[in-house]
Every structure is written in structure tokens, then in C-alpha cells.
Amino acid sequence: MVFSESRLKEIEEIKHRYPEGRHKSALLPVLHLAQEDHGWLPVDVMDEVAKVLDLHPIEVYEVATFYTMFHVKPVGKYVLEVCRTGPCCNVGAEELIIYLEEKLGIQSGETTPDGLFTIKPVECLAACGTGPVLQIGPKYHYHEHLTKEKIDQLIDDLRAKA
Amino acid sequence: MGKKILLEHVAVPGIHTLEVYRKMGGYESVRKALKEMTPDGVVEEVKKSGLRGRGGAGFPTGMKWSFLDKKSDKPRYLVCNADESEPGTFKDRYLMERIPHLLIEGMITSSFALGARTSYIYVRGEMMYVIRILEKAIAEAYAAGFLGKNILGSDYSLDLHVQPGGGAYICGEETALLESLEGKRGNPRNKPPFPAVWGLYGCPTVVNNVETIADVPWIVNNGGDAYAAIGIGKSTGTKLISACGNISKPGVYEIELGLSVEEFLNSEEYCGGIANGRALKAVVAGGSSVPILPAELILTTANNEKRLMTYESLSDGGFVTGTMLGSGGFIVFDDQQCIVRNLWNFTRFYHHESCGQCSPCREGTGWMEKVLHRIEHGHGKMSDIDLLVDVAKKIEGKTICPLGEAAAWPVASAIRHFRAEFEEHVRNPDSCVKKHLHRELVHAH
Numbered sequence: 001m002v003f004s005e006s007r008l009k010e011i012e013e014i015k016h017r018y019p020e021g022r023h024k025s026a027l028l029p030v031l032h033l034a035q036e037d038h039g040w041l042p043v044d045v046m047d048e049v050a051k052v053l054d055l056h057p058i059e060v061y062e063v064a065t066f067y068t069m070f071h072v073k074p075v076g077k078y079v080l081e082v083c084r085t086g087p088c089c090n091v092g093a094e095e096l097i098i099y100l101e102e103k104l105g106i107q108s109g110e111t112t113p114d115g116l117f118t119i120k121p122v123e124c125l126a127a128c129g130t131g132p133v134l135q136i137g138p139k140y141h142y143h144e145h146l147t148k149e150k151i152d153q154l155i156d157d158l159r160a161k162a
Numbered sequence: 163m164g165k166k167i168l169l170e171h172v173a174v175p176g177i178h179t180l181e182v183y184r185k186m187g188g189y190e191s192v193r194k195a196l197k198e199m200t201p202d203g204v205v206e207e208v209k210k211s212g213l214r215g216r217g218g219a220g221f222p223t224g225m226k227w228s229f230l231d232k233k234s235d236k237p238r239y240l241v242c243n244a245d246e247s248e249p250g251t252f253k254d255r256y257l258m259e260r261i262p263h264l265l266i267e268g269m270i271t272s273s274f275a276l277g278a279r280t281s282y283i284y285v286r287g288e289m290m291y292v293i294r295i296l297e298k299a300i301a302e303a304y305a306a307g308f309l310g311k312n313i314l315g316s317d318y319s320l321d322l323h324v325q326p327g328g329g330a331y332i333c334g335e336e337t338a339l340l341e342s343l344e345g346k347r348g349n350p351r352n353k354p355p356f357p358a359v360w361g362l363y364g365c366p367t368v369v370n371n372v373e374t375i376a377d378v379p380w381i382v383n384n385g386g387d388a389y390a391a392i393g394i395g396k397s398t399g400t401k402l403i404s405a406c407g408n409i410s411k412p413g414v415y416e417i418e419l420g421l422s423v424e425e426f427l428n429s430e431e432y433c434g435g436i437a438n439g440r441a442l443k444a445v446v447a448g449g450s451s452v453p454i455l456p457a458e459l460i461l462t463t464a465n466n467e468k469r470l471m472t473y474e475s476l477s478d479g480g481f482v483t484g485t486m487l488g489s490g491g492f493i494v495f496d497d498q499q500c501i502v503r504n505l506w507n508f509t510r511f512y513h514h515e516s517c518g519q520c521s522p523c524r525e526g527t528g529w530m531e532k533v534l535h536r537i538e539h540g541h542g543k544m545s546d547i548d549l550l551v552d553v554a555k556k557i558e559g560k561t562i563c564p565l566g567e568a569a570a571w572p573v574a575s576a577i578r579h580f581r582a583e584f585e586e587h588v589r590n591p592d593s594c595v596k597k598h599l600h601r602e603l604v605h606a607h
Binding site: 017019022024025026027028029031032055059062063066067068069070081084085086087089090122123124125126127128129130131135137138139140141142 | 495
């Protein structure tokens with residue numbers, strides 16, 4: 001079962017935000033829910049999204065592959081999305097991405113062998129005054145004024161939680 | 163202290179709740195508009211105010227509203243653009259996080275003016291926590307009778323929904339945003355027809371930035387003339403400026419339009435001067451897409467007049483010696499910063515964010531990134547510098563949406579004002595003012 005009963009109810013409510021016949025508008029919100037439940041968006045999950053929204057599967061694939069937040073390949077339990085755009089780089093984002101890579105023993109875009117962490121450099125998160133910044137789905141809380149010490153703490157906390 | 167319209171109560175504890183927000187006079191514009199004014203009356207005040215779009219283009223809001231196709235019998239929509247993704251810009255996130263009800267109040271009053279019965283706030287998906295804040299505030303507004311059927315006992319009804327994006331800079335372009343809201347890829351539409359005629363679901367639609375809509379309650383409460391009395395000339399009212407980079411006090415500041423750039427940069431009330439006692443090298447005044455200006459041209463115009471924080475003064479001299487107010491994303495570079503490296507970074511951003519629809523942008527942004535990468539990494543040729551100018555020129559004006567210009571202008575302006583630095587990179591790759599990490603970050607997506 002791709003969606004739980006309560007999720008299906010939630011999806012029905014989302015569809016009501018839009019006028020009659022315009023339920024395709026629910027696609028992005030529903031893809032976020034699907035990713036929250038499954039960690040990423042394998043084809044069978046996207047097909048199920050198509051089914052519940054009465055869309056052709058291709059309509060889901062083309063959208064899921066367009067937007068950077070959707071993972072269409074397997075990722076770790078925690079995707080560490082670190083801003084790599086100019087203002088963050090000028091306050092040390094690149095050094096911190098390298099620190100993360102060395103600490104976790106993987107390159108950006110890769111996942112740790114235990115399946116816990118993926119490092120994913122992303123573009124501007126609108127936190128240029130409080131950079132460097134990192135966020136982790138599905139809640140996407142902002143970790144601002146990032147330092148090596150904060151990264152150590154964050155990784156420890158996530159490992160303890162996992 | 164300059165006049166505060168948006169952030170006057172930002173420090174009041176609990177201002178994110180309906181209770182405290184109302185105590186500070188919140189939702190008065192909804193009462194006033196619905197009980198004492200006609201929709202056209204509200205549009206008239208917004209026209210009189212001289213308010214201009216705060217997302218970047220600076221188009222007069224009242225005029226945009228008056229383009230809405232009133233003859234059509236289709237539903238009309240108001241869509242708020244909260245896709246804030248322009249590097250250097252973080253004012254809308256700040257506003258929505260701290261005072262969500264200000265945006266909601268603005269949405270209700272503006273929707274009434276435009277005759278919209280359903281409105282949407284499109285928030286970039288990365289700001290999921292802001293979406294939760296807005297949803298909570300909207301629920302409070304429904305419970306208090308400011309949203310839903312027969313608002314405050316009037317015959318006006320409105321539903322307001324928050325829509326998450328999925329991570330795409332291009333969705334800040336209004337027609338790409340509408341495509342995305344319809345559940346599609348964010349490919350900008352050809353214009354005309356403009357959204358005022360053919361917008362969301364093919365219906366007449368107005369798309370306005372968060373800050374623009376948040377200005378409407380004050381205008382309705384105090385009148386368009388009172389708003390127009392703030393600021394200078396055609397730059398009326400206040401503007402949120404998000405300042406970042408090598409300054410003592412990065413942050414979001416509300417300024418009266420007309421403040422001098424020098425005062426904004428150096429006074430303790432705002433940026434507090436360049437950090438660590440360094441010297442100013444350059445400023446990108448309105449988000450990464452606007453032309454970069456060297457220190458001497460950002461503080462004074464080519465005619466040696468004081469440069470002001472207004473649409474007109476910042477663009478004085480055109481793109482030869484001027485820039486744009488843009489989104490208010492004010493990025494400051496000190497004398498340690500490398501212009502070539504920053505430009506390469508921004509160009510990589512535009513390459514990554516090009517939707518791929520138009521060849522000049524899809525291919526050109528990639529070429530510019532590649533050429534800048536080799537100059538920055540010590541493999542550049544002298545001819546590469548003019549090659550960049552040439553590619554930028556061939557993107558500009560040849561694309562469906564302004565992402566083409568957004569990618570071209572930073573390249574053209576950086577080379578115009580800092581050509582010597584590019585040449586020095588080619589001649590002597592190790593001479594760069596800052597010791598870089600010559601290491602590649604993988605393109606993750």
C-alpha cells in the first residue's frame with residue numbers, strides 16, 4: 001500500500017483547494033507527501049500518485065524530475081541539503097561541504113553505506129544573511145549560521161535518533 | 163529612524179498570533195474595505211499610492227490591477243508570489259515567518275479589490291516551516307471570520323490556500339509560477355496574453371509579490387496619498403532590503419525609499435559598515451540578477467550625485483554606470499572577494515535553474531559557466547573574456563522569460579567594471595586576491 005488511509009483522506013482534502021476538474025494542481029503537494037512517506041519517489045510510488053490524482057503517469061514523472069526537491073533516485077534517510085550559492089560561499093559554505101564530505105566519507109550526491117546520510121548541495125535557500133545554511137527534509141528546518149561544531153552536533157543527534 | 167510600514171510591530175512578542183496582531187490594529191483594512199469602500203475604491207487608493215511591485219520588476223501595482231479583465235465572466239484569481247529564490251533576497255521569508263497575518267490581511271483586502279473568490283499563496287517548497295506558519299495563521303483567520311463565507315457579515319466570501327513549490331528558481335517568474343500551481347513543470351509562458359487576461363486555469367489573474375501585498379493594508383488604512391508622501395518621486399513608500407555579505411550587520415531592514423546608499427551601508431541603524439574594517443569593493447544592489455557596481459559607482463552616480471535607494475537613482479546611468487533596485491537583495495563584497503569566482507558561482511546558479519525551454523538560455527548559461535570555470539581555475543585564454551560578453555549578448559532579449567537577462571546582466575557588468583581582474587586571472591592564475599579552494603563540488607541533482 002503506497003498511501004495510508006489517513007494520507008488518502010488528506011489527499012482528498014488537498015484536491016478540494018482547487019476548482020472542479022483542476023485536481024492536477026494537487027500534484028506538487030501530493031508528491032511532497034509521497035516523498036515524506038517513502039523517503040524518495042520510486043516509479044511505483046509515482047504511478048500510485050498518478051492513480052489517486054487521475055493523471056497519466058508521464059504527467060507525474062515529468063514534474064517529479066523537473067523540481068529539485070524531489071528525489072527520483074534512492075537517497076539516505078537524511079538528505080543534508082547545503083546551500084552552495086554565492087552569499088553562502090562567501091561565508092564558508094564550500095569549506096563546510098568539504099568538511100561534511102570528509103566527515104561522512106562520501107562525495108556530494110552520494111549516500112553513506114549505512115543508508116543514513118546523503119549530501120546534496122542546493123541553490124539559494126533565502127537565508128543569505130544567516131549563512132551558511134543547511135536543511136533536512138521532510139520538515140526542512142533551517143540550520144543557520146552553520147559551523148563545523150554545529151555539523152558535528154547535528155550528525156550526532158541524527159545518528160542517535162536513527 | 164525611517165518610517166516603518168511593514169516591520170513596525172515586528173518585535174512585539176506574539177505578533178505571529180491573530181490575538182496580538184489584532185491588538186496592534188491588524189485586520190482593520192479588511193473591515194474598512196468591506197464596510198466602507200468599493201472594490202474599485204481600493205484599486206484607486208493603490209493607484210494613488212504609487213506602489214510598485216516589490217518582487218524585482220517595480221511595475222506599478224495599481225496599473226497591474228487595472229489590467230485585470232473585468233469583462234470576462236470567468237472567475238478571477240489573486241496569486242501571491244512567495245517563491246523567493248533570487249540569491250541575496252530573504253525579505254519575504256522574514257516577513258511571512260514573523261508577521262504571517264500581515265500577508266493574509268493583504269491577501270484578503272487585495273482579493274476583495276480584484277473580485278477574487280479563491281486566492282493562493284505560492285511558497286517555495288524549501289520553506290516548508292513557513293508554509294506551516296501560514297497555514298496556522300490562515301486557520302486562525304477563518305475562525306475569526308476574516309476568511310470563508312460572508313466575511314464580517316458582508317456578502318464577500320474568500321477562500322485562501324497555501325501551495326508549496328518543489329524547488330525551482332524559475333517559478334518566481336509569474337507565468338512559470340502559474341504553470342507550477344496548475345501541477346506542471348515550471349516552464350514560463352509566451353506573453354501576451356498576460357496573466358491579467360489568461361492566468362491561472364486560463365482565467366484573469368493578478369500575481370503579486372509578498373511584500374507588495376503586505377503594503378496594501380497600510381495603504382487602505384491611511385490612504386494612497388499618505389503612502390505616496392513617503393519616499394521620493396516615483397519611488398514611493400518603504401522597501402524591505404535584505405542585506406548580506408561582508409557587512410557588520412546582515413539582516414532585513416525596512417527603509418524609506420530615498421535613503422542614500424552610503425547611509426544604508428555605513429550607518430549603525432542598517433548595515434553598520436563593512437565588516438572587520440575592510441574596504442568596500444562592490445555591491446550587487448537588487449539580487450544576483452542585477453548588474454554589479456564597483457564601490458565608487460554604488461555610492462555616487464557617474465554625474466557625481468549621491469546614489470539613493472530608489473528605482474530611479476540606482477538605475478541612473480543605465481547599465482553602463484548604473485544598476486537596479488530589483489528585489490532589494492543587497493549583497494556586499496569587500497576587497498578580499500574575487501569577482502571572477504563570485505560570477506562563476508552565480509552563472510552556475512543560472513545554468514542549474516534554466517528551465518531548458520529556450521536554447522539561448524539553456525545552452526548559453528552552460529557555456530558561460532564552463533568558460534568562467536576555466537578562467538577561475540587557471541585554464542582561461544584572453545579571448546575567453548570577450549567570448550563571455552558575446553554569449554551574454556546572444557542570450558539577452560532572446561528568451562521567453564527574463565531568466566535570460568538575469569543570467570546575462572551579471573556577466574556583462576562584471577566584465578565591464580572588473581575586466582582587469584579577469585585578465586589577471588588569465589595571465590597569472592595564482593594571483594587571485596583570495597586563495598581559493600580549487601576543488602570541485604559535484605553537481606548533485
